[in-house]
Amino acid sequence: MPATRTCGYDPLRKGEVASGVGAARDQVRLVDLNGDNRVDYLVLGDHGQVRAWLNDGPAAGGGWAWKRTGEVASGVGAPRDNIDFADLDGDKRNDYVVVRDNGAASGWLNDRIPRS
């Protein structure tokens, strides 16, 4: 039986792309950190610290390949809920952004994470 389509999307033949690392859903972000056009898997801590797994694409033996990089941001004193990611300088690497409760935003450029 063919897999069900959803609004024009075909289901991935690879199925699950990440099995998780023990973090809760509200800690996980999918963001392209290294500018290779593949979203990477991020886990944010309570104080805005970020651990990352870079997306290496489909694995040869099935499933998806992720390269653990460890902590890529130690946080800047803002809670997880205030952290966002956006490419501020146009280099295709998403940068670290804190959006405060009054709507003001501050950014930290991402210039250390190598492309795969």
Ligand SMILES: [Ca+2]
């Ligand atoms: Ca990436």
Ligand SMILES: [Ca+2]
């Ligand atoms: Ca950037």
